[in-house]
Amino acid sequence: xxxxxxxxxxxxxxxxxxxxxxxxxxxxxxxxxxxxxxxxxxxxxxxxxxxxxxxxxxxxxxxxxxxxxxxxxxxxxxxxxxxxxxxxxxxxxxxxxxxxxxxxxxxxxxxxxxxxxxxxxxxxxxxxxxxxxxxxxxxxxxxxxxxxxxxxxxxxxxxxxxxxxxxxxxxxxxxxxxxxxxxxxxxxxxxxxxxxxxxxxxxxxxxxxxxxxxxxxxxxxxxxxxxxxxxxxxxxxxxxxxxxxxxxxxxxxxxxxxxxxxxxxxxxxxxxxxxxxxxxxxxxxxxxxxxxxxxxxxxxxxxxxxxxxxxxxxxxxxxxxxxxxxxxxxxxxxxxxxxxxxxxxxxxxxxxxxxxxxxxxxxxxxxxxxxxxxxxxxxxxxxxxxxxxxxxxxxxxxxxxx
Amino acid sequence: xxxxxxxxxxxxxxxxxxxxxxxxxxxxxxxxxxxxxxxxxxxxxxxxxxxxxxxxxxxxxxxxxxxxxxxxxxxxxxxxxxxxxxxxxxxxxxxxxxxxxxxxxxxxxxxxxxxxxxxxxxxxxxxxxxxxxxxxxxxxxxxxxxxxxxxxxxxxxxxxxxxxxxxxxxxxxxxxxxxxxxxxxxxxxxxxxxxxxxxxxxxxxxxxxxxxxxxxxx
Numbered sequence: 339x340x341x342x343x344x345x346x347x348x349x350x351x352x353x354x355x356x357x358x359x360x361x362x363x364x365x366x367x368x369x370x371x372x373x374x375x376x377x378x379x380x381x382x383x384x385x386x387x388x389x390x391x392x393x394x395x396x397x398x399x400x401x402x403x404x405x406x407x408x409x410x411x412x413x414x415x416x417x418x419x420x421x422x423x424x425x426x427x428x429x430x431x432x433x434x435x436x437x438x439x440x441x442x443x444x445x446x447x448x449x450x451x452x453x454x455x456x457x458x459x460x461x462x463x464x465x466x467x468x469x470x471x472x473x474x475x476x477x478x479x480x481x482x483x484x485x486x487x488x489x490x491x492x493x494x495x496x497x498x499x500x501x502x503x504x505x506x507x508x509x510x511x512x513x514x515x516x517x518x519x520x521x522x523x524x525x526x527x528x529x530x531x532x533x534x535x536x537x538x539x540x541x542x543x544x545x546x547x548x549x550x551x552x553x554x555x556x557x558x559x560x561x562x563x564x565x566x567x568x569x570x571x572x573x574x575x576x577x578x579x580x581x582x583x584x585x586x587x588x589x590x591x592x593x594x595x596x597x598x599x600x601x602x603x604x605x606x607x608x609x610x611x612x613x614x615x616x617x618x619x620x621x622x623x624x625x626x627x628x629x630x631x632x633x634x635x636x637x638x639x640x641x642x643x644x645x646x647x648x649x650x651x652x653x654x655x656x657x658x659x660x661x662x663x664x665x666x667x668x669x670x671x672x673x674x675x676x677x678x679x680x681x682x683x684x685x686x687x688x689x690x691x692x693x694x695x696x697x698x699x700x701x702x703x704x705x706x707x708x709x710x711x712x713x714x715x716x717x718x719x720x721x722x723x724x725x726x727x728x729x730x731x732x733x734x735x736x737x738x739x740x
Numbered sequence: 741x742x743x744x745x746x747x748x749x750x751x752x753x754x755x756x757x758x759x760x761x762x763x764x765x766x767x768x769x770x771x772x773x774x775x776x777x778x779x780x781x782x783x784x785x786x787x788x789x790x791x792x793x794x795x796x797x798x799x800x801x802x803x804x805x806x807x808x809x810x811x812x813x814x815x816x817x818x819x820x821x822x823x824x825x826x827x828x829x830x831x832x833x834x835x836x837x838x839x840x841x842x843x844x845x846x847x848x849x850x851x852x853x854x855x856x857x858x859x860x861x862x863x864x865x866x867x868x869x870x871x872x873x874x875x876x877x878x879x880x881x882x883x884x885x886x887x888x889x890x891x892x893x894x895x896x897x898x899x900x901x902x903x904x905x906x907x908x909x910x911x912x913x914x915x916x917x918x919x920x921x922x923x924x925x926x927x928x929x930x931x932x933x934x935x936x937x938x939x940x941x942x943x944x945x946x947x948x949x950x951x952x953x954x955x956x957x958x
Binding site: 340347351354646647650652654655656657660734 | 789792794795814815818819821822823827829833834835837838846847849850851892896
């Protein structure tokens with residue numbers, strides 16, 4: 339019998355018992371809606387985290403001093419990372435394209451009567467390409483200015499707005515901790531990243547920052563960029579070796595610094611979202627199972643109710659497999675439309691959440707396909723027993739059934 | 741057309757073996773109109789089920805159109821029922837929620853080939869229901885329903901039509917009309933077998949086979 343005829347019969351029989359069909363589908367609907375919604379949350383969170391990590395720069399290794407065991411934010415960090423360490427890495431590892439030392443501090447900045455609090459970042463010129471910044475107006479400070487510890491600054495656009503409002507900025511003098519700096523450039527906006535604003539900072543040569551502004555003889559971070567196509571983890575291993583040697587660490591001692599690999603951070607974020615997705619999948623699986631039992635229950639009732647019809651169909655020439663197929667398709671139509679309704683609910687929930695909050699859940703096409711496929715599979719699995727029972731009915735008994 | 745020798749069918753009933761058919765010998769030629777009559781419990785329904793290939797006998801041989809069907813498997817029997825036998829039941833047994841036309845199309849859908857709506861339309865026209873094709877069974881009278889059932893029985897052009905008390909649920913006037921329809925089918929050369937307990941109905945048939953205690957009485 340042609341598939342569309344069976345489909346028509348199946349849909350008509352489900353429609354004739356609408357309320358019952360919907361109630362039977364409820365488990366599947368809720369299960370699928372839940373899985374779609376939760377997977378959309380996980381995928382949305384993952385996208386957001388990935389975007390943030392990628393915005394930090396590409397091909398990036400970040401080396402930072404180790405923790406000092408206990409203590410607060412600043413006092414807990416070791417002060418053992420030096421400019422010489424950075425030089426040793428640059429000279430010792432040929433696959434490093436460039437690197438920059440980083441020192442940072444929160445400072446008071448003034449221009450005439452305007453006053454704002456911002457972060458000053460002492461870096462080399464290479465910081466800009468490494469961290470994927472662009473200068474929109476003016477220029478970056480030069481290597482000569484770095485060597486000379488010149489008092490020049492490149493402002494983030496937010497900081498510039500805070501200090502100058504609408505007026506001309508390049509060439510103006512600002513005071514950082516009372517020391518005069520000349521503004522040579524303004525960065526192009528990157529957009530707020532949530533946990534920190536890359537547009538609200540002041541870039542100055544690290545030499546100037548260390549000696550004149552922050553008074554540090556150590557550095558707080560080394561950002562390393564690999565050459566195109568080079569293996570980050572190989573550089574990571576080499577850097578670790580060099581730093582351990584320079585810090586005179588014994589074989590038995592742990593690293594007194596961290597080397598973080600951006601690929602690693604991405605992987606960690608991916609792993610976490612995978613665990614969450616699995617968890618959601620498990621919960622949804624249970625509710626699909628419950629939904630499947632509901633469908634089996636209704637199909638058993640349906641088969642009993644339609645015993646006579648089965649007898650008639652057999653009398654006029656239906657084979658066992660024809661009857662089996664008919665009831666199996668009916669169960670799949672029921673679980674499949676339950677799945678479709680569930681997807682619609684899940685997508686609606688995600689859309690509502692996206693419109694009332696800033697969080698953007700993301701419904702992946704794969705998760706829709708997965709949920710629908712799963713719902714259909716539930717129909718086949720739980721529809722098989724009732725359908726087989728229908729197929730095995732004795733035609734004479736079935737025709738006699740009242 | 742039908743050639744049955746020594747048909748035996750046994751049932752277990754409360755630990756006792758009952759012989760519903762106890763050595764039935766039967767021969768029906770092509771184009772005959774035959775009544776199988778007998779009181780309830782005489783085995784006429786069991787005989788009809790076996791002749792209609794709904795059931796198999798425990799012993800004996802049943803040849804249908806020269807072919808031994810008594811040892812066929814279930815799928816082969818379904819095929820025989822579909823192609824060579826048309827059933828008409830006392831209570832019509834039309835499927836609800838389907839129009840008259842769809843009910844008549846049903847056997848064509850199971851015959852594997854392309855279902856031609858035209859065949860079903862022709863069958864309905866031949867029983868005088870051309871104007872009721874799109875009605876559902878519950879919108880039709882008893883006589884009309886039985887006509888639809890007859891159209892369904894003949895739509896695959898079977899050699900034999902088996903009718904089980906076809907007038908049992910109808911008033912006598914409508915019953916006469918239905919019997920006239922069977923006579924018309926018979927006149928076209930179709931073999932008709934009517935199972936009934938009613939002598940008046942059996943009287944419409946050219947020959948009567950009387951069943952008693954699982955045996956044919958002549």
